[in-house]
Amino acid sequence: MHITIVAGTRPNFVKVSPIIHAIKDYEKKHQVGLEYTLVHTGQHYDDKMSGSFFTDLNIPQPDVNLSVGSCSHSEQTARIMVAFEKHLLENRTDCVLVVGDVNSTMACAVVTKKLNLKLVHVEGGLRSLDRSMPEEINRLLTDSVTDYFFTTTQEADENLLKEGIEKERIFLVGNVMIDSLVKSLEKTRFPNVLKGEDLENYFLLTLHRPSNVDDAVKLNTFLKTIDKAAGEAKVVFPVHPRTESKITDKGDYQNILFIPPLPYLEFLDMMKKSVGVVTDSGGIQEETTFLKIPCVTLRENTERPETIHIGTNELIGENLNLLTSSIEKISIGEWKKGSIPTFWDGKASNRIVSKLVELLS
The missing domain is CATH 3.40.50.2000 (Glycogen Phosphorylase B;)
Known part of the structure; x- marks a missing residue:
């Protein structure tokens, strides 16, 4: 089984890191062939904005770097789509996993479905209800073609259900960003x-x-x-x-x-x-x-x-x-006291990988 994982910006790396570690742990524990390819679109190209993350998060350098760089939203999206399509045509995969809501997320999602491949969106269903935000457009377009959604909260589940997504394709797993946080605090x-x-x-x-x-x-x-x-x-x-x-x-x-x-x-x-x-x-x-x-x-x-x-x-x-x-x-210490949402426990990535194996087997 092979998973293509897409990352393009700082937050993306924080989110894919625990997923990569969970894939390795699952493969070792269950003695199964579970492979991945990490594709870096190059949307963030400065080392302080992306490069150091590979060391800090203890993940290998990307297998592929599309090196699209910085430009307008439309040009950047187009560059990513052209380069990512070429990669997928030359490299077989069982599914593409995208995270978050940046241009890389949306561009690679569209390419994936144009090639009739399975698409997984981690952090699906997030909505600001503000279409003046580029990220909101990316969320809506990505979720409109996604096959399987891994969500952070019940609110995200409800957003997807309101948009007509079948419950069977939605999985509340928690927050992968918190997974990285938990692993990194010490x-x-x-x-x-x-x-x-x-x-x-x-x-x-x-x-x-x-x-x-x-x-x-x-x-x-x-x-x-x-x-x-x-x-x-x-x-x-x-x-x-x-x-x-x-x-x-x-x-x-x-x-x-x-x-x-x-x-x-x-x-x-x-x-x-x-x-x-x-x-x-x-x-x-x-x-x-x-x-x-x-x-x-x-x-x-x-x-x-x-x-x-x-x-x-x-x-x-x-x-x-x-x-x-x-x-x-x-x-003066008068701010409200908060609590932690359900499943924000550092184990979301393990839930994602276990469910992906089940879905793709």
């Missing part, structure tokens, strides 16, 4: 770039969504608000490449520490030791919920509502007053 390391900084009390900040960072005025207004609200606390800000050019003058900020993107284990170390996180990332909403760390999300909606209903996350949109008050609440 291996985290403090970033060298921050050696010598007084970080007894700090917030972690990440921003990358076009709606938040492409407008330099909006971005710098967010940063000035965060810088002021932090008070005496530092704000560690690993700057995403698309964000870097929009920051007008780093010298304007007293509390924000601007640093390059961090490898996974260093970023995780900063997250788990922070007093709170301000972000617009989907995955970080999940990780902070598991770690029970306060999370403030600069978005109007989320495809991960469980992080709000159950976890430690709150949406504040673009409301600067809420941004200020949220940071102040966290600083």
Whole structure:
């Protein structure tokens, strides 16, 4: 049995890593022929954005790198489709497994079904109900052609059922991103770039969504608000490449520490030791919920509502007053206490592999 696994961005690598380890464990335990090919589309091409993940997550270098690089959504999607089709035509597989909601996910899903191969979507059924988000379009298109769905929550199951997907094709397994988190917590390391900084009390900040960072005025207004609200606390800000050019003058900020993107284990170390996180990332909403760390999300909606209903996350949109008050609440310890969703236990990948063997045998 052969599985082709697709990854293209930082979050993708975090999600496929435990699946690869689960495949190896299953093959060893059950003495069966279970092979995989890891295809890296090259959607993230900077080593700090992808390359270091292979070492940090203890997975081998990809078997194939499509090297599509950065370009517009349409051009990138087209490049991935052409290159991935060529790969599948030259290499037999029993199914293609895609994760998440990036361009690589959608592009490889369409190619897979055009070639009449089985398609598996890990994290199927997530919905923000906001079609202005590129990721939402990718989710909808991917799920419209998927054969088998592995979901993170009951809410995702319900989304798929409402869209007419048969219950027999939906499997609630938990969150593979949490699998990686659980395996990595004891291996985290403090970033060298921050050696010598007084970080007894700090917030972690990440921003990358076009709606938040492409407008330099909006971005710098967010940063000035965060810088002021932090008070005496530092704000560690690993700057995403698309964000870097929009920051007008780093010298304007007293509390924000601007640093390059961090490898996974260093970023995780900063997250788990922070007093709170301000972000617009989907995955970080999940990780902070598991770690029970306060999370403030600069978005109007989320495809991960469980992080709000159950976890430690709150949406504040673009409301600067809420941004200020949220940071102040966290600083004085008045943030809500969350719990962990069902099946977010570090074993989702094992459930996926066991069910895949059953489905494909």
